[in-house]
Amino acid sequence: MAPRQPPPLTLAYHGVADVPLRRDPHGLFVSPRELERHIATLRRWGYRLVSFGELARLSIAGAAAGHASLTFDDGFADNLHTLAPLLNARDAPATVFVTSGWLGERHPEAPWALIMDADEVRALAAHGVEIGAHTHSHPDLTALSPDGARGELERSRESLEEILQSDVRSGAYPYGRADEGTRLAAGAAGLTAACRTSGQGDWHDPLDLPRQDMTNRASRLGLWLKRDDRYEQVLARGPLRAVRGLRRRALGLGR
Numbered sequence: 001m002a003p004r005q006p007p008p009l010t011l012a013y014h015g016v017a018d019v020p021l022r023r024d025p026h027g028l029f030v031s032p033r034e035l036e037r038h039i040a041t042l043r044r045w046g047y048r049l050v051s052f053g054e055l056a057r058l059s060i061a062g063a064a065a066g067h068a069s070l071t072f073d074d075g076f077a078d079n080l081h082t083l084a085p086l087l088n089a090r091d092a093p094a095t096v097f098v099t100s101g102w103l104g105e106r107h108p109e110a111p112w113a114l115i116m117d118a119d120e121v122r123a124l125a126a127h128g129v130e131i132g133a134h135t136h137s138h139p140d141l142t143a144l145s146p147d148g149a150r151g152e153l154e155r156s157r158e159s160l161e162e163i164l165q166s167d168v169r170s171g172a173y174p175y176g177r178a179d180e181g182t183r184l185a186a187g188a189a190g191l192t193a194a195c196r197t198s199g200q201g202d203w204h205d206p207l208d209l210p211r212q213d214m215t216n217r218a219s220r221l222g223l224w225l226k227r228d229d230r231y232e233q234v235l236a237r238g239p240l241r242a243v244r245g246l247r248r249r250a251l252g253l254g255r
Helices: 032-044 052-060 078-089 118-126 146-164 180-188 220-227 231-237 240-251
Strands: 009-013 067-074 095-098 110-114 130-133 170-172 193-195
Touching: 009 032, 009 220, 032 067, 032 078, 032 220, 052 067, 052 130, 052 170, 052 193, 067 078, 078 118, 095 170, 118 130, 118 146, 130 146, 146 170, 146 180, 220 231
Parallel strands: 009 067, 067 095, 095 130, 130 170, 170 193
Antiparallel strands: none
């Protein structure tokens, strides 16, 4: 009997840098060393790493099990200068969702960190990283009208296509927020796949695919729970005894 494949999984990161938690209240950064550990753990669990666009296509075909995608939101400059060499060294694909209106600026929640400019976006794509749309100005799309949401996604897609001179068909919803109107707007904006966060979404809907948040100092236990889509449930219950038991079991995995 063939071994059971792990469930499909998409992880949502932002920046890749060693940033202390006291300087990163929004948990936007993961250290390169931790990311390397996550990649090794995913492969040890039997995952084949693919881009988000490829995972969406596999999901439509009902063949996403056993595949995982690494995604990075906003378009931090470190995605080119730190992430890309790390991915190339480990033959790991990934997708970066770029907020097109922030190009060349400082990140509003980490003002000491830069967003890529147009040349850096092109360079990142040349490294083989998939580029996706993350709106133009990073609003909560569920707070906008259908036309407003479509405009944000369409403007981002078109701006990135102009930079890359190639199609952009994947997207990520800011803050992971999407409703039925948002998903319809994404399709109308020309996207064929889009994703949320916090495990919300539906693997049967390519415009509502779930992702799991990976924040600063994300633990191996957390990754294990997110793999099985149990993290939010455990977080909601919060009994320390259950968490300790889960930690013991998680640490026994992959030995």
